[in-house]
Amino acid sequence: xxxxxxxxxxxxxxxxxxxxxxxxxxxxxxxxxxxxxxxxxxxxxxxxxxxxxxxxxxxxxxxxxxxxxxxxxxxxxxxxxxxxxxxxxxxxxxxxxxxxxxxxxxxxxxxxxxxxxxxxxxxxxxxxxxxxxxxxxxxxxxxxxxxxxxxxxxxxxxxxxxxxxxxxxxxxxxxxxxxxxxxxxxxxxxxxxxxxxxxxxxxxxxxxxxxxxxxxxxxxxxxxxxxxxxxxxxxxxxxxxxxxxxxxxxxxxxxxxxxxxxxxxxxxxxxxxxxxxxxxxxxxxxxxxxxxxxxxxxxxxxxxxxxxxxxxxxxxxxxx
Amino acid sequence: xxxxxxxxxxxxxxxxxxxxxxxxxxxxxxxxxxxxxxxxxxxxxxxxxxxxxxxxxxxxxxxxxxxxxxxxxxxxxxxxxxxxxxxxxxxxxxxxxxxxxxxxxxxxxxxxxxxxxxxxxxxxxxxxxxxxxxxxxxxxxxxxxxxxxxxxxxxxxxxxxxxxxxxxxxxxxxxxxxxxxxxxxxxxxxxxxxxxxxxxxxxxxxxxxxxxxxxxxxxxxxxxxxxxxxxxxxxxxxxxxxxxxxxxxxxxxxxxxxxxxxxxxxxxxxxxxxxxxxxxxxxxxxxxxxxxxxxxxxxxxxxxxxxxxxxxxxxxxxxxxxxxxxxxxxxxxxxxxxxxxxxxxxxxxxxxxxxxxxxxxxxxxxxxxxxxxxxxxxxxxxxxxxxxxxxxxxxxxxxxxxxxxxxxxxxxxxxxxxxxxxxxxxxxxxxxxxxxxxxxxxxxxxxxxxxxxxxxxxxxxxxxxxxxxxxxxxxxxxxxxxxxxxxxxxxxxxxxxxxxxxxxxxxxxxxxxxxxxxxxxxxxxxxxxxxxxxxxxxxxxxxxxxxxxxxxxxxxxxxxxxxxxxxxxxxxxxxxxxxxxxxxxxxxxxxxxxxxxxxxxxxxxxxxxxxxxxxxxxxxxxxxxxxxxxxxxxxxxxxxxxxxxxxxxxxxxxxxxxxxxxxxxxxxxxx
Numbered sequence: 001x002x003x004x005x006x007x008x009x010x011x012x013x014x015x016x017x018x019x020x021x022x023x024x025x026x027x028x029x030x031x032x033x034x035x036x037x038x039x040x041x042x043x044x045x046x047x048x049x050x051x052x053x054x055x056x057x058x059x060x061x062x063x064x065x066x067x068x069x070x071x072x073x074x075x076x077x078x079x080x081x082x083x084x085x086x087x088x089x090x091x092x093x094x095x096x097x098x099x100x101x102x103x104x105x106x107x108x109x110x111x112x113x114x115x116x117x118x119x120x121x122x123x124x125x126x127x128x129x130x131x132x133x134x135x136x137x138x139x140x141x142x143x144x145x146x147x148x149x150x151x152x153x154x155x156x157x158x159x160x161x162x163x164x165x166x167x168x169x170x171x172x173x174x175x176x177x178x179x180x181x182x183x184x185x186x187x188x189x190x191x192x193x194x195x196x197x198x199x200x201x202x203x204x205x206x207x208x209x210x211x212x213x214x215x216x217x218x219x220x221x222x223x224x225x226x227x228x229x230x231x232x233x234x235x236x237x238x239x240x241x242x243x244x245x246x247x248x249x250x251x252x253x254x255x256x257x258x259x260x261x262x263x264x265x266x267x268x269x270x271x272x273x274x275x276x277x278x279x280x281x282x283x284x285x286x287x288x289x290x291x292x293x294x295x296x297x298x299x300x301x302x303x304x305x306x307x308x309x310x311x312x313x314x315x316x317x318x319x320x
Numbered sequence: 321x322x323x324x325x326x327x328x329x330x331x332x333x334x335x336x337x338x339x340x341x342x343x344x345x346x347x348x349x350x351x352x353x354x355x356x357x358x359x360x361x362x363x364x365x366x367x368x369x370x371x372x373x374x375x376x377x378x379x380x381x382x383x384x385x386x387x388x389x390x391x392x393x394x395x396x397x398x399x400x401x402x403x404x405x406x407x408x409x410x411x412x413x414x415x416x417x418x419x420x421x422x423x424x425x426x427x428x429x430x431x432x433x434x435x436x437x438x439x440x441x442x443x444x445x446x447x448x449x450x451x452x453x454x455x456x457x458x459x460x461x462x463x464x465x466x467x468x469x470x471x472x473x474x475x476x477x478x479x480x481x482x483x484x485x486x487x488x489x490x491x492x493x494x495x496x497x498x499x500x501x502x503x504x505x506x507x508x509x510x511x512x513x514x515x516x517x518x519x520x521x522x523x524x525x526x527x528x529x530x531x532x533x534x535x536x537x538x539x540x541x542x543x544x545x546x547x548x549x550x551x552x553x554x555x556x557x558x559x560x561x562x563x564x565x566x567x568x569x570x571x572x573x574x575x576x577x578x579x580x581x582x583x584x585x586x587x588x589x590x591x592x593x594x595x596x597x598x599x600x601x602x603x604x605x606x607x608x609x610x611x612x613x614x615x616x617x618x619x620x621x622x623x624x625x626x627x628x629x630x631x632x633x634x635x636x637x638x639x640x641x642x643x644x645x646x647x648x649x650x651x652x653x654x655x656x657x658x659x660x661x662x663x664x665x666x667x668x669x670x671x672x673x674x675x676x677x678x679x680x681x682x683x684x685x686x687x688x689x690x691x692x693x694x695x696x697x698x699x700x701x702x703x704x705x706x707x708x709x710x711x712x713x714x715x716x717x718x719x720x721x722x723x724x725x726x727x728x729x730x731x732x733x734x735x736x737x738x739x740x741x742x743x744x745x746x747x748x749x750x751x752x753x754x755x756x757x758x759x760x761x762x763x764x765x766x767x768x769x770x771x772x773x774x775x776x777x778x779x780x781x782x783x784x785x786x787x788x789x790x791x792x793x794x795x796x797x798x799x800x801x802x803x804x805x806x807x808x809x810x811x812x813x814x815x816x817x818x819x820x821x822x823x824x825x826x827x828x829x830x831x832x833x834x835x836x837x838x839x840x841x842x843x844x845x846x847x848x849x850x851x852x853x854x855x856x857x858x859x860x861x862x863x864x865x866x867x868x869x870x871x872x873x874x875x876x877x878x879x880x881x882x883x884x885x886x887x888x889x890x891x892x893x894x895x896x897x898x899x900x901x902x903x904x905x906x907x908x909x910x911x912x913x914x915x916x917x918x919x920x921x922x923x924x925x926x927x928x929x930x931x932x933x934x935x936x937x938x939x940x941x942x943x944x945x946x947x948x949x950x951x952x953x954x955x956x957x958x959x960x961x962x963x964x965x966x967x968x969x970x971x972x973x974x975x976x977x978x979x980x981x982x983x984x985x986x987x988x989x990x991x
Binding site: 048186187 | 462505517521523670737788
């Protein structure tokens with residue numbers, strides 16, 4: 001048996017040596033497939049959104065994209081893992097905003113909006129406040145009025161903490177000066193069941209749930225710039241400033257990657273702006289299409305960071 | 321509903337799904353028959369394979385393994401007197417004596433028919449109960465989930481373990497495990513020691529693989545080989561005789577024993593629905609019920625057909641019962657059900673409140689799959705009866721490394737982190753020892769599963785109660801009121817029962833020697849209590865730095881753990897009578913050299929996966945283990961065979977996982 005082991009060892013050593021001698025060839029970026037880390041499980045919402053856009057990204061970049069799932073802690077684990085990969089431009093991250101804006105402040109993450117660069121985004125989530133169809137709150141003013149008369153009595157659910165819904169809630173509370181109780185739910189399904197059953201009075205959630213529970217819930221206001229959902233006013237119409245309260249999935253790179261790689265990625269993917277097929281592919285899986293290239297994204301994220309900074313105390317207070 | 325059922329049947333009858341049913345039920349029978357491997361292990365081993373399957377095929381395959389395992393468990397009960405699964409323990413009471421009387425084939429056929437009936441009943445019960453439950457499901461809010469999950473944890477600890485105190489401690493340790501990482505409610509990190517991986521928490525699947533599969537595997541290779549009893553022989557293996565025996569037994573079971581089948585199946589379903597109460601409880605209940613109502617109670621334990629029927633029918637009835645709370649509420653009541661739920665999650669669906677209405681087609685497909693799996697199990701059991709004993713002859717020196725490699729993929733695949741393979745290996749080694757101290761891995765796993773549900777629902781209920789006023793909130797939850805009354809009645813009943821049986825316990829204590837303070841299990845309890853208390857204290861010292869809602873739940877769990885450990889110490893010091901007969905040191909029979917070697921090999925394997933790549937490291941591990949584990953003298957011919965086995969197995973893994981299913985495997989320098 002000993003001789004067998006010795007032989008095995010020799011073979012292994014030879015193979016290792018052979019591999020070490022293959023010198024990396026130099027060529028223009030991109031010369032090999034790009035790996036995209038998705039910090040959620042396969043088949044999750046983010047994954048579906050990425051896969052709907054993936055063929056278009058591949059075509060624009062002229063290279064294959066391989067997905068790698070690193071899930072945990074609502075994306076924090078995978079995003080942190082991304083910071084440990086080589087900054088050669090061949091590994092990218094597909095993650096959400098405002099999650100990064102919030103996590104860099106509240107969760108001591110190794111990544112932040114300075115060492116990451118947004119590249120492209122094609123899916124947008126509209127932030128809304130919803131109530132049950134038979135709720136006594138007919139307009140946003142009804143809700144604000146009742147909440148002011150009954151401080152600490154109105155329960156508002158949302159999904160998760162330090163999430164886009166949480167930011168929307170904090171912004172709403174700060175802007176209107178009402179005192180409401182925030183209850184974080186595990187996911188949108190459970191949040192909406194609790195809303196339908198009357199366990200909570202209202203919910204900060206995303207527009208997609210209006211289609212899921214059509215006729216059973218209605219939106220009081222939407223955080224979008226203009227009216228997107230029919231018959232639903234924007235917060236701005238009530239004079240409430242909700243700038244930066246939105247959510248989007250985003251393809252992200254490391255700020256320290258080679259400049260030519262970053263330029264290649266941003267310029268090539270920006271050409272997808274008016275691609276009708278991409279819009280149709282996103283719409284087909286039930287998501288809202290909203291294209292932002294790198295420059296658009298930098299602007300949106302700067303607004304978001306400012307919003308988070310101004311709401312720091314409110315977010316902290318409503319988290320606990 | 322009929323339309324949905326029809327659609328479900330059509331889905332199940334797609335060629336790929338028929339194939340999935342046949343393969344998964346066969347695999348389930350094989351895994352179930354291996355001593356110590358239960359349904360949860362069988363299901364978790366195939367979980368990585370289902371990852372990239374279509375969701376229908378994935379759920380069908382898992383149901384098939386579950387059904388197959390529950391029947392397969394009876395094979396080793398009957399032929400070896402060693403239950404394949406804990407639920408099949410009771411089957412051995414009568415199955416083994418019957419086999420020794422030369423009627424092994426009859427016993428296996430009875431088990432097959434009874435299991436089939438249980439399987440059909442479990443599918444029918446889902447068909448009946450799920451639509452009935454649907455309108456109530458939405459009423460299951462925070463406080464109801466808290467009561468149900470909390471009760472499940474208490475029951476699994478108190479009922480499913482020999483020592484209720486340690487069962488509850490095991491469950492509490494499981495719950496504490498889920499406190500590590502970013503908390504599910506407000507999102508602040510806890511007990512992470514600055515590690516990024518720990519922020520993501522300790523995930524359930526690697527924990528299951530570690531606490532269930534690895535200790536069983538280690539016990540399998542360290543113990544002396546189970547050998548078939550020479551007295552047990554199959555009378556004849558001609559198919560025609562089997563068929564005539566089968567029809568004779570069918571007449572007996574569906575004639576004279578049809579009420580027994582019905583009652584046992586119902587007990588199985590009922591126990592399955594209640595979270596935390598496992599298969600062994602169902603079979604015990606069904607068995608004692610059968611004995612009480614039998615016209616020949618004296619035959620029980622001596623090869624009574626009724627005993628086998630009760631046990632096997634109830635443990636297959638359990639399958640459908642266990643799926644009901646998973647599909648309707650998103651609460652898995654057992655580790656096997658939790659694996660099933662994990663598979664639903666993996667395919668982007670969320671079991672729980674909306675599932676019944678939104679995913680109707682999936683629900684009815686699962687029900688139809690259970691019907692078909694039961695039929696498949698009946699046919700397979702009948703036509704392979706001559707070769708069933710061969711399952712027990714699978715050489716452990718090949719099985720052990722092969723299953724380890726599959727488990728490593730299973731641990732990695734969900735999150736894609738090497739950290740999870742570490743969890744599998746380290747938890748496995750630690751559990752191997754804890755089991756010998758009387759702790760219960762089943763209760764621990766259920767703690768890991770239900771922990772987040774309990775925490776979340778508790779904090780949600782508290783926030784709601786605070787906003788609305790506690791009394792107003794509780795009065796608005798009728799389902800919770802009913803549940804609370806039931807729980808109180810149950811506790812009163814248990815206390816009454818404990819008082820009545822207190823006298824018999826006192827008598828029993830006289831049997832056996834009482835160990836000294838530092839001897840045997842008594843000393844082990846005392847020492848583990850003394851070691852645990854400072855650890856709990858150290859963990860608790862981190863609590864004040866966390867925000868209130870982040871700290872509240874771990875504080876409660878740690879407080880409870882401290883009280884329970886204190887109870888263990890007090891029991892060891894002041895109640896020596898309870899330890900009568902437990903003088904042997906818990907670690908006395910451990911083969912330290914063997915376990916040490918396996919631990920080193922496994923750790924080297926995980927390091928190997930990281931640095932040289934998964935397939936190469938696996939090949940090395942398999943080759944080394946095959947050679948070490950060979951019981952007889954190792955000839956050069958054996959070594960050659962091991963090389964062939966290693967290459968073929970790794971190649972098959974590569975084809976199945978990387979090429980066939982596209983499952984991601986850890987990448988290293990090589991491969």
